Amino acid sequence: MATKTLIEAIREAMDEELENDPRVFITGEDVGPRGGVFRATMGLIEKHGPERVVDSPLAELSIIAIGIGAAMADLRPICEIQFADFIHPAMNQIMNEAAKMYYRSNGTWTVPMTIRAPYGGGISGGLYHSQSLEALFAHCPGLKIVIPSTPYDAKGLLKSAIRDPNPVLFFEAKKGYRAIKGEVPDGDYTVPIGPVNVRRAGDDVTIYAYGMMAHYAVEAANMVAEQDGIAAEVVDVRTILPVDREGILESFKKTGKALIIYEDNLTMGYGAEVAAILSDEGFEYMDGPIRRLAGPDVPSVPYSHPVQEAFMPSPKKIADAIREIAEY
Amino acid sequence: MADQSVDLQANAASEQARPSDSLSPEILLEMYWYMLLSRRLDERAWILHRQGRIPFHISGMGHEACQVAAAFAINRGVDYVHPYYRDLAMCLAVGMSAEEFMLGLFGKAEDPSSGGRQMPSHFSHRKLNILSMSSPVATQVPQAAGLAFGIKYRIAQQLQDPEDETQPRLALTSLGEGSTSQGEWHEGMNWAGVHKLPFICLVENNIYAISVPMHQQMAVPNVADRAAGYGVEGIVVDGNDILASYDAMVRARDRAYSGEGPTLVEAKTYRPVPHSSDDDDRSYRSRDEVEEWKRKDPIARFQQYLLDRGILDQNKIDEYEARAKQMVNQSQSYADEAPYPEIAPSLDPSSVYAPVDK
Incomplete structure (x- = not known):
C-alpha cells in the first residue's frame, strides 16, 4: 500500500x-x-x-x-x-x-x-x-x-x-x-458515513476529536502514555452529522471520562452535543467532569502568530487536559 | 403607479408571423380552461380561508395568462419547471390536478408537493418535473440554472439524446419582479448567460413586492433591461395577453431547444388581490388602481377574444363554468376528507435523509 x-x-x-x-x-x-x-x-x-x-x-x-x-x-x-x-x-x-x-x-x-x-x-x-x-x-x-x-x-x-x-x-x-x-490503497473502496473510528485504544480517558484535532489527540495520548502512564482512547468522530450516538457512548462506557477537542469556538460547539449525549445516556458510567478543549469564543483565529498559537488547541494543551481529567 | 404598458413596436416577435396564430381552437379552449379552473380554485381558497377552514392562501389571481402561456410553450410534464408560489395556473396547465392543489391547502398526506409539510402553493410534483420550492424568494433561480446546466451536461456527455422528447430539454423558472433584487437571481442569470444554458426565467411583474413598488426595487423601467448584463435575451410582454405571452415564451423555448441560450421573459401583469391571506393591500395602493386593473383581467380579455372569433359562445362558457364549479367542489370534498400525514414518520429524524444504497 x-x-x-x-x-x-x-x-x-x-x-x-x-x-x-x-x-x-x-x-x-x-x-x-x-x-x-x-x-x-x-x-x-x-x-x-x-x-x-x-x-x-x-x-x-x-x-x-x-x-x-x-x-x-x-x-x-x-x-x-x-x-x-x-x-x-x-x-x-x-x-x-x-x-x-x-x-x-x-x-x-x-x-x-x-x-x-x-x-x-x-x-x-x-x-x-x-x-x-x-x-x-x-x-x-x-x-x-x-x-x-x-x-x-x-x-x-x-x-x-x-x-x-x-x-x-x-x-x-x-x-x-x-x-x-x-x-x-490504490483503487476503489469506501468508508461509510456515520460510524466513529477508534484511532487509539485506552481505558482511562476518552478523547473525542476529528480532523486535525484527531491527530493532535493521538499525539497527546502517546505523550501521556509515555510520560504519565495514562491510557487514553482516541475516538475519531469523522462524521459530525448524523451523530453516531452509540459509537460515542461505547468508549465512554469503558473509561467514564471524556475530553472533547475541537478548534471551532467553544460555546454551542460540537462538544456540547457530545457532552449532552454522555451525561444523558452515559450518566451511570460517568467518573469525572466531561471537559471540552476548544477555540475561545472570539470570531475566528487571529493572524498574529503568537495569538494564533494561543488560540489553537495543541498536543501539549490536550495532554495537560488529559492529565487533569485522569487524576479526577 | 408604474407604467405597465408594453410598446409592441419594440417586440420584434409581434412583427413577424406569431406562433400563437397556429394554435388550434381546441388548444385555445384548453388554455382558456386552465385559466378559468385556476381562477375558480383560487377564489375558493380565499373563501375557505375566510371561513377558517384553511390557515393560509397565497394567490395567483391576475397572473393566469402568462402562466398558462408559459406552460403551453414548453414540453409540459417533461421540461423542468421551478416555479414560485403564484404559479397555480402554470402548475395546473403542466398537469397538477385540482385535487392535488386542494390537498396542499388542507395540509393532507397525499399532497404531492410536500405531503402537508410546506405551506400551500409551495408547488412540487416529481412526476411532472415540477421542482420543490421554498418560501425565501429567488432561491429557485440559480437552481433552475443548475437544472439547465444538468441538461446541457447530460447531452454533452451523451447521457441524454438531444432529440429525446421524453427527457427535459429546458428549465423554466419564474418569480416576481421584487424577487429579482435578490443576489440569487443575479447569480443564476449570470451562470445561465456564461454557459448559454437552456434556461427561461419568467418574471411575473405585478408591480408590487407585497407593498413595495417596482421603482423601489430597481432603477430601470423593465426587469428585462437587465438581461443584457448577463448575456441573456430579454423580452418584455403584456402578461395579461395570453397570446402575446405565448409568442414570447415560444421564442424563449426555441432558443433553449436550439442551443441559442437563455431568455428572460418579463410579463407585465397585476395582482388584483392582497399578497396573501395575511395581507391587507389597502395600506399601499388605491382602490381605483385595483379597479382599473380588474378591468384588464386576463381571463375576461381572452374570453372576449374567443367570443369575437366564434371559438367560444355563451353556452360553452356556461358549460366550462359548471365544469369548473363541479371540479372545485369535488376536489375540495376530496381534500377535506383525506387523511392528514401520520405524525411519527413526519417527525422522525431519519426521514430527513434519503436512504443510502447498500
Whole structure:
C-alpha cells in the first residue's frame, strides 16, 4: 500500500469517481487549469476535460445552487468552496434548500451533492481563512457533515459522500493537506458515513476529536502514555452529522471520562452535543467532569502568530487536559 | 403607479408571423380552461380561508395568462419547471390536478408537493418535473440554472439524446419582479448567460413586492433591461395577453431547444388581490388602481377574444363554468376528507435523509 498525503487521497477519490461515473463533475473557483488554490483538483481538467471540471464564477452561492439543480437533474456534483470561510453567501442554499429538499418534497426530490471546503486554523490565515464551521451546519437536519483525519478515511469517505443521495459537507483540514500522510490503497473502496473510528485504544480517558484535532489527540495520548502512564482512547468522530450516538457512548462506557477537542469556538460547539449525549445516556458510567478543549469564543483565529498559537488547541494543551481529567 | 404598458413596436416577435396564430381552437379552449379552473380554485381558497377552514392562501389571481402561456410553450410534464408560489395556473396547465392543489391547502398526506409539510402553493410534483420550492424568494433561480446546466451536461456527455422528447430539454423558472433584487437571481442569470444554458426565467411583474413598488426595487423601467448584463435575451410582454405571452415564451423555448441560450421573459401583469391571506393591500395602493386593473383581467380579455372569433359562445362558457364549479367542489370534498400525514414518520429524524444504497 502506498503512503499518500491527505490532499493526494482526496484528489484520488475525485479522480476515480470522475472515471467511474459520467454524472460526476467538479465546479468551484480555480478548480480548472489552476487545479484549485490548494491543488486538490490538480491534473483533473487535463484528464477529464473542461466540461467535467468547471471553473465557476466567483460567487459561492451560485456554486452551491448550480450543484443543487444539477443534482436534481441526476448528476453528482462536487462543489468546491475555496475556503470554508467563504461559504456564508451560500448558507441559504445549503441550509434552506439542499438540506431541506428531501424532507420538504416528502422524499420525492433528492440532492446528491458533495460540498468540499478546507477548514481550520494554524496556517496564518487570519479571521477569514481559518474558520471551523461544522457546528453552524450541524444544527441543520438534512445535511451530512464529514471531517476525515486520515488519508485512508479521506478517500473512502469522499467516495461515500459523492455516492450518497444526500447533500454532504466535506470539510478538509487544510493544515494537514500535506502534513498528514498515511497508507491509502490504490483503487476503489469506501468508508461509510456515520460510524466513529477508534484511532487509539485506552481505558482511562476518552478523547473525542476529528480532523486535525484527531491527530493532535493521538499525539497527546502517546505523550501521556509515555510520560504519565495514562491510557487514553482516541475516538475519531469523522462524521459530525448524523451523530453516531452509540459509537460515542461505547468508549465512554469503558473509561467514564471524556475530553472533547475541537478548534471551532467553544460555546454551542460540537462538544456540547457530545457532552449532552454522555451525561444523558452515559450518566451511570460517568467518573469525572466531561471537559471540552476548544477555540475561545472570539470570531475566528487571529493572524498574529503568537495569538494564533494561543488560540489553537495543541498536543501539549490536550495532554495537560488529559492529565487533569485522569487524576479526577 | 408604474407604467405597465408594453410598446409592441419594440417586440420584434409581434412583427413577424406569431406562433400563437397556429394554435388550434381546441388548444385555445384548453388554455382558456386552465385559466378559468385556476381562477375558480383560487377564489375558493380565499373563501375557505375566510371561513377558517384553511390557515393560509397565497394567490395567483391576475397572473393566469402568462402562466398558462408559459406552460403551453414548453414540453409540459417533461421540461423542468421551478416555479414560485403564484404559479397555480402554470402548475395546473403542466398537469397538477385540482385535487392535488386542494390537498396542499388542507395540509393532507397525499399532497404531492410536500405531503402537508410546506405551506400551500409551495408547488412540487416529481412526476411532472415540477421542482420543490421554498418560501425565501429567488432561491429557485440559480437552481433552475443548475437544472439547465444538468441538461446541457447530460447531452454533452451523451447521457441524454438531444432529440429525446421524453427527457427535459429546458428549465423554466419564474418569480416576481421584487424577487429579482435578490443576489440569487443575479447569480443564476449570470451562470445561465456564461454557459448559454437552456434556461427561461419568467418574471411575473405585478408591480408590487407585497407593498413595495417596482421603482423601489430597481432603477430601470423593465426587469428585462437587465438581461443584457448577463448575456441573456430579454423580452418584455403584456402578461395579461395570453397570446402575446405565448409568442414570447415560444421564442424563449426555441432558443433553449436550439442551443441559442437563455431568455428572460418579463410579463407585465397585476395582482388584483392582497399578497396573501395575511395581507391587507389597502395600506399601499388605491382602490381605483385595483379597479382599473380588474378591468384588464386576463381571463375576461381572452374570453372576449374567443367570443369575437366564434371559438367560444355563451353556452360553452356556461358549460366550462359548471365544469369548473363541479371540479372545485369535488376536489375540495376530496381534500377535506383525506387523511392528514401520520405524525411519527413526519417527525422522525431519519426521514430527513434519503436512504443510502447498500
